[in-house]
Amino acid sequence: MYRVLMVEDSRFFGTLIKKRIQSELQAEVRWVQTLSETYELLNSTANDFFIALLDLNLPDAPNGEIVDMVIGKGIPVIIFTAEYSEEVRKYIWSKKNVADYVIKEGAPTIGYIISLIRRIHRNRLIKVLVADDSEPFRKMVCNLLRVHQYSVFEAADGAEALKMMDENRDIRMVVSDFGMPYMDGIQLTKKIRKKHSREQVAIIGVSAQESMSVRFIKSGANDFIRKPFSSEEFYCRITQNIEMLEHIQKIKDLSNKDYLTALYNRRYFFEVGHKLFANAKRHNMNITVAMADIDFFKQINDSYGHDAGDEVLKRISLILKNRFRESDIVSRFGGEEFCILAMNSDPAQSFGLFETVRKTVESSGTCVGDKTIRHTVSIGICTEAADCLATMIRRADLMLYKAKKQGRNCVVSDR
DSSP states (O other): OOEEEEEOSOHHHHHHHHHHHHHHHOOEEEEEOSHHHHHHHHTTSOOOEEEEEEESOBTTBTTSHHHHHHHTTTOOEEEEESSOOHHHHHHHHTSTTEEEEEEOOSHHHHHHHHHHHHHHHHGGGOEEEEEOSOHHHHHHHHHHHHHTTOEEEEESSHHHHHHHHHHOTTEEEEEEESOOSSSOHHHHHHHHHTTOOTTTOEEEEEESOTTHHHHHHHHTOSEEEESSOOHHHHHHHHHHHHHHHHHHHHHHHHHHBOTTTOSBOHHHHHHHHHHHHHHHHHTTOOEEEEEEEETTHHHHHHHHOHHHHHHHHHHHHHHHHHHSOTTSEEEEEETTEEEEEEETOOHHHHHHHHHHHHHHHHHHOEEETTEEEOOOEEEEEEOSOOSSHHHHHHHHHHHHHHHHHTTSSOEEEOO
16 A cells, blocks of 8 residues: 555545555555644655645645655645646646656546556556767656556667666667667667567667658657647657557457466467467477366365356466466466476476475365465476477376375376
8 A cells, every 4th residue: 555645625636635645556545734743744654645736826825835745755645726827737748756746637637647546556567768969868768667666677878778778678668769870760770679579678769850750750759749848748659659559458468468477378378378389499408287176176166156156267377476486377277277397397397396386275265255265277388399289288187087096186298
């Protein structure tokens, strides 16, 4: 649970926002109504607020004094304002650490605030790389990104940017200036696209030359911003591109993953598994294929109900997911059956690995209401190389059958 500071003198508006944030975001909201109360709170408690929601005009701070005070504590702020004008807008964006502003317009305003807080909270897990040889401009862009809680990396030229991307393969966005020494932004974009598609990494080109927008887009960039730009435009562009990546990933997950367990589905297992198998044979790498089945799963459903059975499936799926690497494929094959393809694995150690999995499942249990459901799994392993993936799956399935015949809750290997 994270903490949100709210300074709002309207009891009606404040009550609505507090209830929505607490119910939809599971966040703790500390609500005060004046500048003096805010000062007392910030100087008497730990300053660990994730973000602050501030009314621009308070009874004891009618000219936005609350903004400077809270920003001075290093807390990003979202500003409420009942009146909007170009003058107010310019005043708001002249302040550092302002994440956004909202106009008090009832229910739509509250909905926007909720989505904005949720967005900024998710940003903490998103890595963005800024490539620009101008240190002042680069620092300015990085500071804007940090206000929205992104994890930010800096590069002074294209070569340094590529090195950082190799070292941090989970970077999701690159903001690149055009004019850099040795390798300009267009060249950097083309090199990134050789390894990462538009759906994997978003690239936003930046230049004072309007004509560069076409060159960036045709070279593989997702978007373009012309210098000079406002903070408001910058945040809109960044958010739009990040959310596009998330929407694409969500569609892929719906296609590739099992809706209940979030493990890969059978279709994805065969689609990617065949490629991994061919690559392993080509490079003489060891692979292990295992089949796992929940013991007496029908009895669990009959005794506790199908909702409880679903919880057991999710619990065991999480154990499997946490035990294996990202390079492995852990899939729900159907019903209560799972298939695992472990890449570059040591055949001699495979039995011990799956025995640890079996013991973890046996000792964990699944809590449903006031009951703890005990469960076990039987596992069959194939470590011997075969002509194709389907053959290794059949052998693993045969080992699973032997595990069931031996009394269940055991691991049987072909070694």
